[in-house]
Amino acid sequence: MNNLRRLDLNLLVTLDVLLSEHNVTRAAERLNFSQPSVSVHLAKLRDIFGDPLLLPGPRGMRPTAKADELREPLRKALEALEQAVSPAGPFDPAQARHTWRVAAADYGESTVLLPALAGLRSAAPGTRLAVVQMVPARIAKQAEQGEIDLALHTTDGAPSGLHQRALFTERYVLAGRAGHPRLKRRPTLSQFCELEHVVVSPDGGGFRGITDEVLTEAGLARRVVLSVPHFLFLLSVLANTDLVAMLPSRLIRNTSALRIVEPPIDIPGYEMSMLWHERRHRDPAHQWLREHIATSV
Incomplete structure (x- = not known):
């Protein structure tokens, strides 16, 4: 960790190029640095790692055993860093995982x-x-x-x-089974309140919803006889009984098993x-x- 604090990215990039070129002059050309700057970097790297890293040889410089150990993990680390900081390319859904x-x-x-x-x-x-x-x-x-x-x-x-x-934006409609005898036409408000209703109570066991709040403000109440936690069961109930429900219109569009009519009272929708x-x-x-x-x- 102490060595890591002493390093900066330029030193690691220089080391990577030196381990590839084995030559200070060629490394300086690739890095667009002066040769003395690369030599200074190499001196700092030798001090940090406590190893000469590159030694003079007949054809340039040869890496020490320590340098050979560093070569592959250093290359992978720099590639990962390059990928991390590179701008994100366009997303290709066909290739996505x-x-x-x-x-x-x-x-x-x-x-x-x-x-x-x-x-x-x-x-x-x-x-x-x-x-x-x-x-x-x-x-x-x-x-x-x-x-x-x-x-x-x-x-x-x-x-x-x-x-x-x-x-x-969603709105509410009144729904019951296809052929429901009391939904052949839009019911009156009085008829609506006399119908037996089912409601969805996500928290479980509730018998009131936004419809009941609107009715209460008008001094009215409907007959809620069934409370269920999910819409799936509610739709089956409607299709197989004479219960009715105030439902979001998108939930039951194109549902042939149900008859949909406009309710006799305006119920606020939602977004x-x-x-x-x-x-x-x-x-x-x-x-x-x-x-x-x-x-x-």
């Missing part, structure tokens, strides 16, 4: 990742995608520590300090965004992934 990790709830999986998946597999077949459980309270820490690359979250309530890109940390912001591969997702939804 990345593993991306995205935090998403089942809504984000269905409405954002699923539309992007086919194009992702086609454009970047050597990559992998890991979808991890969305825990809103942990998003910022996971992103900061590099545990996730992206998170899919509503813009409202997203953790501060992360980059955001809005993907779309869906993807979030990421500053550490990934300028990475060409990450930029490509963000653009691909944004143009797929």
Whole structure:
């Protein structure tokens, strides 16, 4: 460690060239240094390593055993450093071998990742995608520590300090099974409240949502008879019972098993965004992934 503190990059570059050329004059020409400067560098290197490194020989200079030991690890170290400080080249998805990790709830999986998946597999077949459980309270820490690359979250309530890109604005519709006897037309507000509703409660066990808040302000209440933690089960419930639900429209578009009607009351929608940390912001591969997702939804 003491030797490392005494070194600077110029000395290591000089040593690498000297071990290649075995000649101070040729090394000076390659480095665009004066011959005396290279000689000064060599003297410093000899002092640091406690070894002559290069000795006079019949055809220039010959390396010592210590110099031979240094040659390969020094070359690899300089190549790694050169790669680290070189400007990033353009990202080629066809050659990529990345593993991306995205935090998403089942809504984000269905409405954002699923539309992007086919194009992702086609454009970047050597990559992998890991979808991890969305825990809103942990998003910022996971992103900061590099545990996730992206998170899919509503813009409202997203953790501060992360980059955001809005993907779309969502609205709510009323859905029930195809052929539902009470959804042949748009129900009145009174009829809407009399229907038996199911809600998604991500935290588990809740029987209220944004719809109930709006109804409460109007002095009304609906009948919520079932609470489930995920949308997947809710969709099966709707298709096989006479329960209804207020659902994000993108979640059930092109779903023939369900009938969709406009609700008799205006329910505020929300904006869906993807979030990421500053550490990934300028990475060409990450930029490509963000653009691909944004143009797929």
